[in-house]
Amino acid sequence: MGVTVLQQFPMVENRTGPQTIEFLTKRVVALGAVQTGQFLVDCETYMSVPNLGPQRTVHVVHNSEAPASVFAVLESGQRSVPLVADGLFDLLMQKMATIYSKKQPKIEAKGPRFEIADFCVKLGSVTMGQNFKGVLVEVEYRPCLVASSCWELVREFLQGFLGSVVPATPPPYLQNRMNELYQPIDTVNQYLEQFAQYRKATGVR
Amino acid sequence: MEPFYTALNAVKVLRSSVGHVFDTLGNGVRADHGEENKDNKFLLELQELLSTVNVNLRELDQAVNSLTPPPGPFNLGNSTYLTQECTLERQALYADLVKSYKWTDKVHEYGNLAVTLFSQNSLKRSYINSSSKRRRMQTSSHNVPPQTVDQVIGNIDRQFSDMSVTIQRPYATNAVLQITLGRILKAMAAFKGLMIEWVVVKGHGETLDLWTESRHKVFRKVTENAHAAMLHFYSPTMPELAVRSFMTWFHSYNTLFSDPCKRCGNHLHSALPPTWRDFRTLEPFHEECKP
Ligand SMILES: [Zn+2]
Numbered sequence: 001m002g003v004t005v006l007q008q009f010p011m012v013e014n015r016t017g018p019q020t021i022e023f024l025t026k027r028v029v030a031l032g033a034v035q036t037g038q039f040l041v042d043c044e045t046y047m048s049v050p051n052l053g054p055q056r057t058v059h060v061v062h063n064s065e066a067p068a069s070v071f072a073v074l075e076s077g078q079r080s081v082p083l084v085a086d087g088l089f090d091l092l093m094q095k096m097a098t099i100y101s102k103k104q105p106k107i108e109a110k111g112p113r114f115e116i117a118d119f120c121v122k123l124g125s126v127t128m129g130q131n132f133k134g135v136l137v138e139v140e141y142r143p144c145l146v147a148s149s150c151w152e153l154v155r156e157f158l159q160g161f162l163g164s165v166v167p168a169t170p171p172p173y174l175q176n177r178m179n180e181l182y183q184p185i186d187t188v189n190q191y192l193e194q195f196a197q198y199r200k201a202t203g204v205r
Numbered sequence: 206m207e208p209f210y211t212a213l214n215a216v217k218v219l220r221s222s223v224g225h226v227f228d229t230l231g232n233g234v235r236a237d238h239g240e241e242n243k244d245n246k247f248l249l250e251l252q253e254l255l256s257t258v259n260v261n262l263r264e265l266d267q268a269v270n271s272l273t274p275p276p277g278p279f280n281l282g283n284s285t286y287l288t289q290e291c292t293l294e295r296q297a298l299y300a301d302l303v304k305s306y307k308w309t310d311k312v313h314e315y316g317n318l319a320v321t322l323f324s325q326n327s328l329k330r331s332y333i334n335s336s337s338k339r340r341r342m343q344t345s346s347h348n349v350p351p352q353t354v355d356q357v358i359g360n361i362d363r364q365f366s367d368m369s370v371t372i373q374r375p376y377a378t379n380a381v382l383q384i385t386l387g388r389i390l391k392a393m394a395a396f397k398g399l400m401i402e403w404v405v406v407k408g409h410g411e412t413l414d415l416w417t418e419s420r421h422k423v424f425r426k427v428t429e430n431a432h433a434a435m436l437h438f439y440s441p442t443m444p445e446l447a448v449r450s451f452m453t454w455f456h457s458y459n460t461l462f463s464d465p466c467k468r469c470g471n472h473l474h475s476a477l478p479p480t481w482r483d484f485r486t487l488e489p490f491h492e493e494c495k496p
Contacts, residue, residue, distance in 0.1 A: 032475070116476045118476070141462075143408045143419075143462075144408075150462035150463065153472040153473060181409075
């Protein structure tokens, strides 16, 4: 598990989702990357029932990179409580259907996964329910665990195949954790941050 | 040596031609001599063979004449006493003696070849070319009391605030260091006295041991370079300085992921950061951009 940067690749007119993935795949492969299967990150969102006081939201996230874990992030007001559990957590959520209920369609990012030297690249098409919403690019630099040490390096790598759409600053979630040891939950939080943007957006972005 | 071989060869040729004569004589008249004049033909063949023997004999004579006789009896050294040996099972010792003599001779020859090869190699780890002046204050870098090693390492540990060095002694007296460089990387270095014998570099999140390599390409490269550095800095006459220089060099990897290459200005080349640090200036370079 190394520092991971997640960013969206803006959609352009007259290029569909699959075409965008194919376009990026060509660029990554041109750098020397080798495809190593597929990946999937999915997120179910549960809301607490109204008669339990202030509303709380629980996002339950699965990441194919950590197949034995289930990540959960509880949002209540400004606070956010992360939890990493094993597969039984899914069953527990089912048992709590009377307290937490699904209100939103499932959102997921899936697509090809690549490796090049110590980098891992994932090109995910984001779908909410049945609707295509856009493309997310995940780059993990596995040898490094502290974002402040390798942000410039990862940025250079991203620029190498995404070009000018790479922002000068790290994703907002990461900015507050530049000097922390990177954890798998940090990737989950970056996905939640991006998924929230897609939920707000109408159509693709 | 050359005339000696010629003479021996002449003996061989003579023996073979004499053998041929007796062979022919023993076989007598053969079918291929035909019916007519078969005795004459046989005699003619014999005569021819005998004249070859003559020629070969003359050649041998010449070869022997060109040899210079040894100045006196060979000195066999202590091996002459073997002739006075009367125990039966020890009388065969001479053959063994000659065999082992030949073997030592070969070892000597190979040794000489090896010396020429090694003296061309700049990565040697012996006293071979230290000047005679230094030779007097020579200390053995492999045979240092553990207290001295502890002291040297302790000083290095205090010298760098972001590099911690701890000593373990899993194998008797020789130290094995565990080096943690910030949150960038970890390393293990095996010592023999004050000589660095082995280094393995791994990522911050990896389990450290002496024998398995890192799962990350970048640390495998750094390990390789650390091996080159431990040979480069090695100095049998000033072991403490060698260890200190190596550690100072190694410490410069605290910017492994953040420093761009001095030559091309980029962070990445072939998807790797600058994994090389100059021995003198400690400047970062990609392997491909190395000066
Ligand atoms: Zn370079």
